[in-house]
Amino acid sequence: MSGKVDLKVVMLGQISCGKTSVVERFIYNRFNNNYQNTIGAAFGARYLDVQGKRICLGLWDTAGSERYEAMSRIYYRDAKAAVICYDITNSKSLDRAKFWVSELQRSEESCKLYLCGTKLDVVQDDPHRRQVDYHDVNDYAEQICGKFFETSSKTGHNIEELFACIVEEYAEDNAEIIATLDKSTIILKEENKSKRCC
Numbered sequence: 740m741s742g743k744v745d746l747k748v749v750m751l752g753q754i755s756c757g758k759t760s761v762v763e764r765f766i767y768n769r770f771n772n773n774y775q776n777t778i779g780a781a782f783g784a785r786y787l788d789v790q791g792k793r794i795c796l797g798l799w800d801t802a803g804s805e806r807y808e809a810m811s812r813i814y815y816r817d818a819k820a821a822v823i824c825y826d827i828t829n830s831k832s833l834d835r836a837k838f839w840v841s842e843l844q845r846s847e848e849s850c851k852l853y854l855c856g857t858k859l860d861v862v863q864d865d866p867h868r869r870q871v872d873y874h875d876v877n878d879y880a881e882q883i884c885g886k887f888f889e890t891s892s893k894t895g896h897n898i899e900e901l902f903a904c905i906v907e908e909y910a911e912d913n914a915e916i917i918a919t920l921d922k923s924t925i926i927l928k929e930e931n932k933s934k935r936c937c
């Protein structure tokens with residue numbers, strides 16, 4: 740991937756709630772069961788098409804450990820969208836998500852808020868594992884004028900939908916910027932001419 744980032748997105752949320760997994764599913768379409776904590780922050784990017792234009796999303800995946808809290812503030816600066824994650828199987832993680840919402844409302848007023856419940860597959864397999872009610876978060880999302888998705892990075896459920904919503908809302912609010920972007924292109928792979936059928 741080359742070129743500049745058109746839309747800066749920051750990932751925030753409690754340690755181990757699943758931020759890196761959302762990014763990995765979205766960018767590489769893969770999932771890793773083994774937990775490896777993020778140190779500092781990581782960056783990934785992917786192109787999406789919106790309104791016939793190609794837009795580059797840059798994702799800053801912050802570390803959930805409170806040890807890196809001050810560092811996370813550097814990464815949300817000038818972000819156009821924040822994906823604030825919580826783990827559906829861990830009620831404390833919603834408190835942490837609410838902390839980040841307050842923080843962004845205070846210091847990044849123009850940053851759009853997207854609440855992302857993670858690990859939906861776990862509660863689909865065992866409903867007793869759910870600790871965060873869907874309707875409670877839905878009401879909270881309305882209250883903060885944000886959007887809300889319950890996702891699973893393991894199955895991929897709602898991951899594309901989440902980022903599609905982010906670019907669509909960005910495009911609606913920033914028509915002038917979108918007009919300056921390159922058109923979407925379909926890249927046709929040239930046949931390998933040396934390859935012969937026997």
Ligand SMILES: Nc1nc2c(ncn2[C@@H]2O[C@H](COP(=O)(O)OP(=O)(O)OP(=O)(O)O)[C@@H](O)[C@H]2O)c(=O)[nH]1
Pocket residue numbers: 752753754755756757758759760761771772773774775776777778801802803804857858859860861890891892893894
């Ligand atoms: N079953 C299931 N497990 C998940 C899902 N998302 C994340 N996990 C697991 O939860 C653990 C933590 O996931 P990460 O994505 O590393 O969490 P994180 O929020 O990036 O963690 P930090 O970088 O330490 O803040 C890992 O073992 C993941 O495999 C999911 O959708 N379903």
